[in-house]
Amino acid sequence: MLGPTAVGKTDYAVSLAESLGTEIVNCDSRQIFKEMRIGVARPDKETLRRVKHHFIACRSVTEPYTAGMFELDAMTLLEELFKKYDTVVMAGGSGFYIDALCKGLDDFPPADPELREQLTKRVKEEGVESLRLDLKRLDPESYAAIDIANWQRVVRALEVTIATGRKFSDYKTSTSKRRPFEIEKIGLRRERSVLYERIDRRVDEMMQQGLLEEARTLLPLRNLTALNTVGYKELFSYFDGLCTLEDAISTIKRNTRHYAKRQMTYWGRDEAIRWIDL
DSSP, rough: OBBBBBBSHHHHHHHHHHHHHHEEEOOTTTBBTTTTTTTTOOOOHHHHHSEEEEEOOOOOOTTTHHHHHHHHHHHHHHHHHHTTSOOEEOOSOOHHHHHHHOOOOOOOOOOOOHHHHHHHHHHHOOOOOHHHHHHHHHHHHHHHHTTSHHOOOHHHHHHHHHHHOOOOGGOOOOOOOOOOOOOOEEOOOOOHHHHHHHHHHHHHHHHTTTTHHHHHGGGGGGGGGOOOOOOTTTHHHHTTTTTTHHHHHHHHHHHHHHHHHHHHHHHOOOOOOEEEOO
């Protein structure tokens, strides 16, 4: 079960899991972290009581966690769940995590911490556009394929290319791993105007629920990868005095709409998805 942010995945997945008498495997890369609740729209206690969820608030933002680690953990979990259930529902909006579980990840070389630190420093000093141009020159295939709006993806692609002398795209075999279960991908979507109204309304509800206070408690951890997330980074700018609270909220709504658009673009090339219009 996949779809853009705010489309209604949680309610749909819970209803489906209840009808099937099964459990849900969360596939949202931020709902995994226990310190992030309001800003990532974590299912509320009543929802979690209705259906058992896995990979919800199970890690700390201070612990590094990757899609590769998720692939291993989720496959181990599914082996146990399929002993009890014929069907398991997976739900989330993180395309890379969904691909990790459904297709498996390519065997990339390990990270080079020193080089990554240098590239990250360049992002802060020069801006990400400088690194994008380097990537376009060194590996045009990756430049065209990855989400270049995500500076961390740009840094990773450059890091592999520079460290190994081989293009990042050369490591992407696009060969799916064989899974010992059948996969049915269901995508949820709404008319753009309706989705954008839902996004704006949800941001307002998050602010009413205490997102500002939640972001304030996470301010000391702002440099962690997990906190480079829409809803938090805009409020960090407000705390820095770079904008008004009203402007920060408006930017959260705009950036969330942009994120939803990127999600749909990402899944647009996956012909295995059966789309349902809500």
